Amino acid sequence: MLLIKCPHCGPRNSNEFTYNGEVIPRPGMDVDPSMWRRYLYMKTNAAGWQSERWFHVSGCRRFLLIERNQDTNEIRMIRAYGSQS
């Protein structure tokens, strides 16, 4: 079980959320299709800290930016998209 402290709803079990994977910078519109495919498919898949996107599907239905350690599942930062804190 992974406890996620949602900035809107408080601490909730991770099974309320859907995992959208690591955050990868999106390329510009002018790059060729192979670069777009690289953006779509290629992952760092770090065995350490990773920035990732989650969706609180059974809660506030907001996207969250989370920094989680893939080795230990420890979470050090959670913030709602569009907020600075």
Place this chain on the structure above:
Amino acid sequence: MYRYGRAVKRGPDMTRQQRFSAWSLFTHGLRKTPWPTVWEPHALQSSYDVVIVGGGIHGLATAYYLARNHGITKVAVLEKSYIGSGGSGRNTTIIRSNYLTTEGSRFYDRSVKLYEHLAADLNFNVMFEQRGHMTLAHTDSSLRTMRWRAEVNKFEGIDSDVIDPDEIKKLAPYLDVSDHPRYPILGALWHPPGGIVRHDAVVWGYARAAAALGVHVHQETELLGIDIESENVVGVQTSRGPISTPTVINCTAGWASLISAMAGVTLPITTRPLQAAVTEPVKHFLHPVIVSGSLHTYVSQTARGELVFGASVDPFASYSTMGSLEFATGLANHVVELMPAVSNMRLLRQWAGLCDMTPDFGPIIGPTPVEGFYVDVGWGTYGFKAGPVAGESVADMIANGRPGRLIESFGLDRFEKGTLTAEKGAAAVGH
């Protein structure tokens, strides 16, 4: 280095092993001599023709087929822990070839054929039991997919058919085929050549057979770095010292992204834990392997009598192999819905293995942009059943310099070209 018995004699650089047979069992019993070690550790050489990273079924099978089929014996297998300590020792040992695409069916059919003769090839009892593999359909749409899969399989000459609840009841009497459950059983894809095998024996058998041909299996030897000069592999750094080699094959699962990153190669892989569990042993009552996609579970009974359960991968990526209560409770609910009679059985333990998931559920086998660095990774939840054919195909690719027909559609470049494999039948349960 130690050695038992008189039968083990050592040649200049290889071990002459005693053959296992009923006669050798009998004479050992009479003489009461201890069995010889299965293979012996070697000193790390300063150079090898091929270095294989990962001492699981893929790495050891690759080493064995390189030596046996192609005479390439100056091979080192590097394993950071003990052999079979990763996915090869954590899977649920199911073998099948009833895939959805022709590429998948052909590939896994070859694997089943290799498994059928593996015990004789390796002179090691791998306990392969072809009990039949039954994938249950609980909805009209999954029944339709079963028919589709059966027709693709038949076209490839694979024994596979859709059966109705009466036949299911005959094959597995303890399944509840009534219309009471929330997900009633409407039919099943029945695949008689499928079955289970002793996973540790497969690993040990390959290691022993490869070692007999001169391959060095180095346990507790961790890869620390890959040396590259002008886009060519020249060697590796290990926890026991450097090795110079022109060829490195990444045969790891769970750590595929990290090993490839040492060579500067990025992979389209996310690592997800998959949990499994085993019950206390009971008298044999379940013959075939039962899979339910809708209930996210698969069940088989081992030769020892335990029920082995597996599920789909965990809902988020992680390198942690910690088990979760959600898995155990969800699994229990689903299994009891399938077979109400097992509700009083107790779980003995649960564990997790790491699965390297690719975007199209197809593996990644082939060369990379770095000359001499090959990958055999991305095996998701279906790596164990592919071990022999992957080893044979990778060995063939190393010896001939290019991927063969069975694996040519699984190259790393398919992701940039946009030619994904779409193997929806790869995963036994939904992901």
